[in-house]
Each structure stands twice: as structure tokens, then as C-alpha cells.
Amino acid sequence: MAQAPQQDTRADLVTCPHCGKRNRLRAAAAGLARCGSCRGMLPWLTDATDDDFDAVVVQSSLPVLLDLWAPWCGPCRMVAPGVERAALEFAGRLKVVKVNVDDSPETAMRYRAQSIPLLLMLKGGEVTARQLGAIPPGPLLQWVESALPPAK
Numbered sequence: 001m002a003q004a005p006q007q008d009t010r011a012d013l014v015t016c017p018h019c020g021k022r023n024r025l026r027a028a029a030a031g032l033a034r035c036g037s038c039r040g041m042l043p044w045l046t047d048a049t050d051d052d053f054d055a056v057v058v059q060s061s062l063p064v065l066l067d068l069w070a071p072w073c074g075p076c077r078m079v080a081p082g083v084e085r086a087a088l089e090f091a092g093r094l095k096v097v098k099v100n101v102d103d104s105p106e107t108a109m110r111y112r113a114q115s116i117p118l119l120l121m122l123k124g125g126e127v128t129a130r131q132l133g134a135i136p137p138g139p140l141l142q143w144v145e146s147a148l149p150p151a152k
Helices: 053-058 074-088 104-109 135-147
Strands: 010-015 022-026 046-047 066-071 095-099 118-123 125-132
Touching: 010 046, 010 074, 046 074, 053 095, 074 095, 074 135, 118 135, 125 135
Parallel strands: 046 095, 066 095
Antiparallel strands: 010 022, 066 118, 118 125
């Protein structure tokens, strides 16, 4: 008898920037990330691994800002605050996913990450824009804005 595929149950706790309520947000959820209390848009920042990458990133209905990084990488740590701000500022328009290249070498190879930090804008797993190296928060947000489809 065939087993049903296991559903992704990994969830992040996200505090709503509008009302302060804490929400559980599944990494591989479909649609938009909304607060269960006030219905405001939540910043969607999560992690992915080789094992759940397709469910979290490729199947996302939103464009994805993919941050390929490693904990030992100083420039990666410098980029992190800008990546977090992008999740907040583009809530409802963008899903931000961080992948540790040391723990997920298949994903790093898939996107030819020969150097990090590497930021990619993806739609359906396909690269639409690429940013290599450390970039300050202001220019990073401008790059994300230019790579996103226009707001409706």
C-alpha cells in the first residue's frame, strides 16, 4: 500500500508588524502570509534545505528572494539585515528564503553558487535577477524593488 507524501509541518513564528500578534507560518505554505488576527501582511522570512527546497521555493506563488549564505562568511552576515528588511518592506509581494550552502550543497550547485553571499530573485525556481557579493541594505532594497513585478 502506497504511503501518502508527508506534509511539511515546519513553521516559523512571525510577529505581526501591524498588531504585534505572533503567527505560525509554514515554510511551504501557499498564497500570501497574513496575520490571523488583523489580516495584515506578514514578512515571510524562512529557511530551506536541499530536502524541502522545491516545496518552499519552487512552488511558491510569490517571487522569492533566495539568500545563499554560510555561517562562517563575514559578508553574508553583513547582508543579513538588508535581507530581513526586504522581507518586512515587501511583505505580501515577496517570500525571502535563506539557504546555508554548507548544509545544502545540492541547492548551491543547482544555482552555480561559486561565491557567497549570492542573492537570487526567483519565480518558479527560475532566476530572474542575480546579485553577487555584499551589498548595503539601501542598495539591496533598491535591487529587490527593481527585480520585483510592479505592485498592484
